[in-house]
Every structure is written in C-alpha cells, then in structure tokens.
Amino acid sequence: MVKIGIITGSTRDSRVNLQVAEWVKSIADRRTDVEFELVDIKDYNLPKFNEPIPAIMSQDYQAPEARVWSEKISELDGFVFVTPEYNKSITSGLKDAIDYLYIEWNNKAAGIVSYGSTLGVSAANNLRLILTVPKVATVGTHPALSLFTDFEEMRTFNPAPFHEETVQTMLNEVVAWSTALKTIRE
Numbered sequence: 119m120v121k122i123g124i125i126t127g128s129t130r131d132s133r134v135n136l137q138v139a140e141w142v143k144s145i146a147d148r149r150t151d152v153e154f155e156l157v158d159i160k161d162y163n164l165p166k167f168n169e170p171i172p173a174i175m176s177q178d179y180q181a182p183e184a185r186v187w188s189e190k191i192s193e194l195d196g197f198v199f200v201t202p203e204y205n206k207s208i209t210s211g212l213k214d215a216i217d218y219l220y221i222e223w224n225n226k227a228a229g230i231v232s233y234g235s236t237l238g239v240s241a242a243n244n245l246r247l248i249l250t251v252p253k254v255a256t257v258g259t260h261p262a263l264s265l266f267t268d269f270e271e272m273r274t275f276n277p278a279p280f281h282e283e284t285v286q287t288m289l290n291e292v293v294a295w296s297t298a299l300k301t302i303r304e
C-alpha cells in the first residue's frame with residue numbers, strides 16, 4: 119500500500135491552510151487502498167535553513183528538527199502539497215521545508231492544491247518548477263480554490279462542490295504515479 123502525505127503550505131498562526139488540507143484529507147480518506155497522512159510543516163518547527171550542502175546529500179543534518187523531518191518524508195511514497203500564494207509564489211516556510219531535503223524527495227510523485235485571490239495558480243506553477251530539482255513528478259490535475267468564492271470573508275473555507283471531483287482525479291493520478299515510481303526506488 120502506498121503512503122501519501124498531505125503537506126501543509128503555510129505556518130502562520132491565523133492561516134486558512136489547515137482547513138483546506140483537512141478537506142483534502144477527508145476526500146482522500148474515502149479510499150481504503152491508500153494510506154493518507156496529514157503532514158503539517160508547522161509541527162516540525164524547522165529553523166531557517168542553515169545546513170552545509172553536504173548535509174543534504176548525506177542526510178547528516180545539523181538541525182535535530184531536520185532529522186525528524188527527513189524521517190517523515192522518507193517514509194512517504196507521494197505527496198499532495200496544499201499551498202497558498204504569497205507574492206506569486208509559495209511561502210518561505212514551505213520553500214525551506216523542501217530545501218532542507220533532497221534524497222528523501224527523489225523519484226516520488228505529487229499533486230498540488232492551491233488557493234489565493236487568483237486561485238494560487240502562480241504559486242502552484244512555481245512549486246511545480248521547484249519540485250523538478252529534487253525529482254518530484256507533479257501530476258497535471260490541479261484543484262485551484264478562490265479566496266473570494268471558496269471562502270467566506272476569506273477566512274472560513276466553504277468550497278464549491280465541484281472541486282471534490284477535481285481532488286479525486288488529482289488523487290487518482292498521484293496514487294498511480296506514486297505506485298509506479300516506488301518500483302524504481304526499490
């Protein structure tokens with residue numbers, strides 16, 4: 119059974135991110151053939167990235183928090199990133215969480231769910247480009263949520279029902295690619 123991590127993309131105290139990530143998890147949990155886990159980057163308390171480059175290649179991290187983060191990402195076969203858009207890109211918290219690791223991400227698949235005033239499309243496209251370097255293959259189907267129509271007063275998540283089908287299609291693609299890529303890591 120493949121294990122997919124639903125990774126949060128914002129760490130600020132008043133974030134809406136967790137509402138979106140929990141909604142994705144609730145849709146994912148309707149499947150029984152795959153294990154899904156909500157992985158909240160905020161829980162890992164990663165310090166601002168300050169590792170020597172060989173540490174990334176050898177997984178010999180200086181920051182103890184990075185070792186815990188490394189273990190979590192190592193045990194996952196695929197990911198769904200739930201990202202807001204900050205100044206046309208992802209948050210620095212998510213970027214650091216990605217930058218900390220390399221081998222742990224390699225040859226795995228991911229889907230992207232984004233949100234923002236312009237649906238988080240630029241953040242999602244930036245994230246796709248970022249993930250090419252640690253060799254994460256991102257699927258094409260992209261649920262994109264509007265701060266104006268999928269949230270009440272930009273704070274309370276209340277998504278239009280049609281998004282569920284897009285999430286399910288994205289999950290199907292992530293599971294298929296994660297299953298296929300697992301064979302090249304073994």
Ligand SMILES: Cc1cc2nc3c(=O)[nH]c(=O)nc-3n(C[C@H](O)[C@H](O)[C@H](O)COP(=O)(O)O)c2cc1C
Binds near residue numbers: 130136204205
């Ligand atoms: C610093 C900052 C920059 C932002 N830039 C954008 C942007 O470029 N495009 C956009 O659609 N929304 C932008 N927003 C709006 C966020 O997408 C919105 O505040 C969202 O709730 C942030 O996610 P979070 O609450 O989970 O942290 C920005 C918000 C912040 C705080």
